[in-house]
Amino acid sequence: APDAILQLGDRFVSQKLYDWIASKRPKVHCQVSNHPLRRDPIHSITHRIVSELPSFITSLTRALPGRPHSEWLKAWKELNHLVETGTAAYFKMHPALTEPALFHHLKEAVPPSFGIYFGNSLSIRNADAFFAPKNPVGPLFGNRGLSGIDGNIATIAGLASGIGKGIVGVIGDLTFLHDLNSLPLIRDLPVKLVVINNNGGDIFSFLPIMSHSEVFKPFFLTPHNSDLKHAGKLFGIPYDQVETYEMLDDCLSQDRGGIIEVKTRHGESLDIHRDLLSNLKVIQSHVTELTTG
Template identity: 35%
Template sequence: MSHATFNRRWATVLLETLTRHGVRHICIAPGSRSAPLALAAASSDKWVCHTHFDERGLGFLALGLAKTTHQPVAVIVTSGTAVANLHPALVEAHLTGEKLIAISADRPPELINCGANQAIEQPGIFAPHVSASLNLPRPSPAIPARWLVSAVDTLLAQQQHGGVHINCPFAEPLYGADSADYLSWQDELGSWWHSGKPWLSYPQQSHAATEEDWPQWREKRGVVIVGRVSAEQGKQLAAWAATLGWPLLGDVVSQTGQPLPSASLWLAHPMAQQALADAQIVVQFGGSLTGKNLLNYQNRCRPEMYWLVDQLPGQRHPGSVGGRRIQADISDWLQRHPAVVHQPWCPQLATLAQRTTHYLQQHLQQFGEAQLAHRLTALLPENGALFIGNSLSIRLADAFAQLPAGYPLYCNRGASGIDGLLATAAGVQRGTGQPLLILLGDLSALYDLNSLALLQQATAPVVVVVVNNQGGQIFSMLPTPVSERERFFTMPPRVDFCHAAALFGLRFAQPAGWHELRDAVAEGFKAGTTLIEVVVNGDDGAQTLARCASEVVHL
C-alpha cells in the first residue's frame, strides 16, 4: 500500500479535526512537502481555500480573515524558510488575539541537520509568539488516529488567543492517486466523522465576573478610555458612557464615533488637564492607544480607582497603573455592569472638542494628507469598511478625523508594523464581503506590494489610497538629525505607483485636489479594485500635525 496515500489519510484527519474548532478558511502557499495537506484541503468543500505565492502575505491574509470572521484560520506552508515567513503575522496575532493555526510541512527527522535541501529546524520556531505548539511524528499506521485527533484537540484547547503551530513531517512519496488504502485506520474514529464535535473536549470557564462595588463607583465622577474594540462594542461603549455622563476618550480604533473628537490634540490643554484631575475612577476598554497625549493621560492620571477591561490576558497598561485588570468579553461585562442616567460632570471637554473642530475646519484647507485625514469620513463606502495603515496615516486620522460610531475599522495595531498591511486588508475584505477603503503610506504599500495580487480577487469593490509623501515622514516628528534624516530614516523611494497598478491590472488614478480625489474614490467603488496615489509635499502632513498640536493648547 502506498505511503503517499497514508500521508493523505493523516492530513485529512488533521484538517477534519480543525473543523471541530470552527476553522472554515484555510490559506495555502505552494510547496511540495506540504502536498498531502494541500490535496487533503482541496478534496473537501468544508473549507474555503485561499492561495497566495508569498507566505508572508499569506499569513497576513489569514490574519485579516480571522479579524472579520472571529474564527480561527489555518495556514498551510511547505518546509524551510517558507515557515519563517509566517512569523510576522503570528507576532501580530499574538498581540491582538486573532486565532491563527500555522501548519508547516517538514522533512522527517533523518533529513534535518544533514545537508538536505530545504530543511531547517522548525519545532519551536515561533516561540514565544504562539500560545502552544505541536510537533507531530512522521505519519505511521502504527500511531492510532485517535492519538492524532486527541493531540490536535488538546493543542487547540490551549488557544484562547493568538496563534498555535502544528509541525508535520512527511516522508516521501508525497504524491499518488488516492485509493481505498488505509481506510480502516481512519475509520476507527467511527461516528466522530459525522458528529461535528471534538474527539476530546475541554470545557472553558467564563471570566465575566461582576464587580460587586460597581453600584457605588457608577455614582462617582468617571472617565472612559476606549482603545481597540469591535465595532459593536464601540457603539455599546459610546451609549454606556453617555448614559453615565462620563466623558469618553476614544482612540481612532475605538469605533465609538469619538464623541469628543480630536482628543489627541486638546488633551494637552490646561483646561482639560485641570478638569480630568477631578475624575475618581477611570475605566479603560481595550488597548493599543495611538495618540501621544492620550497615552500620556493614561500613564499619568491618578484617580482613586483604575479598571482595565479587555478580553486578552496579561498586563495591558504600559504605565503599569494599579487598580483592577479585568479579563472579560466587553459586551458581556457591560451587561453585568449597567449604567444609570447622570448628567455630564465634565462639560469643559465638550467645549474644547468643539473649539478644536472649528479650528481644524479653518486650518485644514490645503490639499494634502492632513486634509485627507480630516475629511476621511466623506470617502467611506456605504455598508463597507475601512482599513488604515500604521505610522503617520493612523496618527493623522486619530487627530483629525471623526469616524461614524460602529463603522468597521481594521488595522494592525499590535506590533504596529508596516509589513503585511495590504495582505491583511485583502483578508478583511474576503471575510466581510463588503466594499473596503484602504489608506496607507508609500513605504507600507511598497513593503507589501505583491499582495496587490490578492486584491485582484476581491469579492466587492476595493479602493487603495496610497499617500506618497516621499518616505517615512513620521521620522520628521522625532528628534532625528536633519542632516541624516532622509538617508537613514525617511528613505524616500521615489516611485510612481501607476506602474504598480499596471503590473497587477488594477485601475489607477492620481488626483491633484480634494474634489478629484473624492470623485476618483466614488468611481472606484463602482467595481473592481482601484489604486489611487495621492502625491503630497514631503513632511507637510507631519508638520501640520505638530503645528495643530502646539496651537490647540492655546485655544
C-alpha cells in the same frame, strides 16, 4: 485630575494620552478587554475585567444609577466641540488636499457600506487626530503586524474577503512598497487602496532625529523616488492619482476597486500639526484648566 479611568480595550494610539495618564496616576485605572493578557505599557492599570465589550457595557448601564449632572462631562463635551469646529475651520481655510486634510475629509467621503483600514506609522496617527466621523461608518480595522508596515495589503485583502464587503485601505508609500507582492490578492476584490506618497518615512520628521541631517535622510526618511503607477500596471489594477477632494470623491464613489495615490510633501504633516495647534491656543488653555483642576 480624574478620580478613576475606565479603559475599554487594549492599547491606545496616542503616546500623549499615555503621558497624561502617567502624570496623573489615578487611584483606579480599570481596563476591560476580552482576553487575560497584560497590555499595560506604563504600569498604571490597577484593576482588570475580562469580558466582551458589548456584554460589559450592557451590564454596566443596567447597574448604574441615573445620569447625574456633571460639570466635568459638560466641560469635555464643550471642549470636544471646540476642537471639532476649530479643526474644520482650519481645513476650510487651507483647502489643499494635504495628508492631515485627507483624514479629516475621509470621515464623510468613505461609502457607509465600506469598512476602513488604517495602516500603521503616520497613517493611523493622522486618523487618530483627524478622523472623527459624526455619522455611523463601516467597521474600522488596523493590524500592528511584526514591525508595523509589513503585510498591510495582505491584511486588507483578507478583510475584504472575510467580511464580504468593500474596504477602503489607507496606507503610506513605504507600507505599500513593503507588500507589493500582495497586490494580486486585491485585484478581484472591492478594495480601494489609498496610498499617501510622501516619498519616505515621514513619521520620523516628528522625532528629534530630523535635526541630524547627515543620518536622517539616508537611514530614517529613506526616500525611494518610485513611480507607483507602474505597480498598478504590473498587476492589472486600476490606478488613479488624485490632487483634489473632488478627484478623491470621484474615485471612492466608482463601482470598482483600485489604487488611489495621493502625493504629499515631506514634512507637510508636521507643519500642519504645528500650525493647527497654534491656531487652537484658546482650546489649549481650556485643556490646561480642565486637566489640572
